[in-house]
Amino acid sequence: MKNLETKSNKVSLKEIARLSGVSIATVSRVINNTGRFSEETKHRVLNIVKKNNYRTNTLARSLRTKHSNSIGILVPDLTNDFFSKVVQEIEKNLFKVGYSTIICDTQRDPDMENYYLNTLEAKSIDALIVISGDHPFDSDSLTEKVPVLCIDRKPKNKDTIFISSNHKTGALIATQRLIDKGYFPVYVSPDHVSTSRASRISGFKHALELNSIQFTQSNSLELKAPNQESYDKTIEEFLQKNKDKRLGLFCLSDYIAAIAIRQIHKLNLKIPNEIGVIGFDDTKYASLLNPSLTTIHQDTSKIAELSAKTITKMISSPNTDVKKNIEVPVTLVARESA
Structure with missing residues (x-):
């Protein structure tokens, strides 16, 4: 079949209907995916549309249909x-x-x-x-x-x-795991404001409360500047300062957990024997880290x-x-x- 589109005249809706053997209203329903039509009609119309390079006028359609x-x-x-x-x-x-x-x-x-x-x-x-x-x-x-x-x-x-996601429950589960394994729990997070961050910190604190652990400044590590270099430095300094504790880091994202693991390796600390790390998100690289990252999976x-x-x-x-x-x-x- 000869392509009906030319530089000056594109194929019309009426012509699509004629070639498909259906009404203009049916063609319109198929193109806009509204109303009733059979699968056979849908395939026939869309094949004609594709073969003839038909393009709807989006602006005109939006004015007409709202x-x-x-x-x-x-x-x-x-x-x-x-x-x-x-x-x-x-x-x-x-x-x-x-x-x-x-x-x-x-x-x-x-x-x-x-x-x-x-x-x-x-x-x-x-x-x-x-x-x-x-x-x-x-x-x-x-x-x-x-x-x-x-x-x-x-x-x-x-x-x-x-x-x-149920961020609070996820944080509670992660923190409880660290406590059960004998770690001193610390959350690690960028200091920007967000709903999910607030919920995760709330879950962390709730886990401490359930285990009669008082939350103090030593249970948190806030990362101030939003760049990896400063994160590296802040985490390294914190680890050096707390070498006497068997830290369990609950990182509020897998990205932060990956940075923490790199700094832990740099200080020759053993994971999970001397220090534990849990992330949040279950991103694609969580299983590829060394060691592989325990984390909270978001669906x-x-x-x-x-x-x-x-x-x-x-x-x-x-x-x-x-x-x-x-x-x-x-x-x-x-x-x-x-």
């Missing part, structure tokens, strides 16, 4: 393995149901976040997903009312959906699946009641480091 079929995603740091995995999984889930994503890396900069929010609103997104961040997200700050879902970032508005697939399912339901049925707070269970992955 939907752009796009969802904005704000993320604070795409170099973070956990964040990038969640974003990738969400994008995959949304693509399956006909939504495109616009991903914005704010780099934990409030000005960049505001700029991207304005940009996303200008693009008439159907919904917004906000992942982590340093302060509660205020959905009332948006000029257009669209569904908003927060992951690991408490919303300011009680009607906003909030999905997170990124479940988080992404729930996020995509909830946000699309909010778009298609705005008046439907959905659960406002969803907590995803975590599990301990026991390896060699503790």
